[in-house]
Amino acid sequence: MEAQPIFRGARSKEGMYESFYLRAVSPSEPLGVWIRHTVHKRPGMPPTGSIWCTVFDGRREAPFMVKSTSRRLEVPGGAWIGIGGEASFGPGFADGRCDAAEWSLRFWTAEAPLHHLKPDWLYGMPLPRTKLTSPAPAATFSGTVSIPGSETITVESWPGMVGHNWGSEHAERWIWMHGVEFADAPGAWLDLALGRLLVGNRMTPWIANGVLSLDGIRHRLGGLLARRPQVKESAAGCTIRLAGRRGPTLELRALSPPNTTAGWRYADPDGGEHDVVNCSVAALELDIFGPGTQARRLTSIHGGVYELGMRERDHGIPIAPFTDG
Secondary structure, three states, X not given: OOOOOOHHHOOOOOOEXXXXXXXXXXXXXXXXXXXEEEEEEOOOOOOEEEEEEEEEEOOOOOOEXXXXXXXOEEOOOOOXXXXXXXXXXXXXXXXXXXXXXXXXXXXXXXXXXXEOOOOHHHHHOOOOOEEEEEEEEEEEEEEEEEOOOOOOEEEEEEEEEEEEEEEOOOOOEEEEEEEOOOOOOOOOEEEEEEEEOEEOOEEOOOEEEEEEEEOOEEEEEEOOOOOOOEEEEXXXXXXXXXXXXXXXXXXXXXXXXXXXXXXXXXXOOOOOEEEEEEEEEEEEEEEEEOOOOOOEEEEEEEEEEEEEEEOOOOOOOOOOOOOOO
């Protein structure tokens, strides 16, 4: 599980952000955990670190969300990041507390890390301004998570993932999808990011990068030279068609059940903001077809993540009462 902290090398005059995060979902019910460890640095200012904990529970009226911020940032021995002396996250473990929430999780994976951007030299280029990898694109979690007003959640062999992203600013608009627990496809997973960039005063078309792992084979999705995806999106879900350049064509549909979407406000280092809506117990449906490919449909009732980042604020999802940065 490779993940090198970027914030330690940030220059004083530069602005940047970085995030290490995990998601885990119950295999038996719409109950999911999303924990983020972020760094935010405005140009010429020292960085701050934040801990975010969100629990998605289909039985509640809304996701549980808390966040705390500290100027105490560390890279403890054996960890990727430590914030405020309250939380640490590294290969195989995540321990911490935030407000009244506490967690102690252990995870393991047999999957190699995923580099979404191809070719790899894109990680050294100014564009895209957001870089992302998944140190563990599919992982298994065990441990406990405690939140107020609820019994301690026992996490026992829950599937999920570990992600890492960083950059000088967020994409102008983005979608991130992750999927596990596909019926009739044990071990299958999806990790897909799509973005639209603002170059000058023009928006690029959607560009997709990711992988569908099926029957132990990784199928690369999107890329610079791939056909542009067809995307219909809203805060409640999306439909995406990805025509394979060499592999299969996919049609993906994500749907966020009512009252299961969290809303946050993310800040760019330059002072800009995006509204972000995320459902980590989303329903996913994938149709796979194309020449030389046996048509197949994969479904995951609540094992998906659907996240949409945007500038508008009339999306109808309540935003958490805390700021970023």
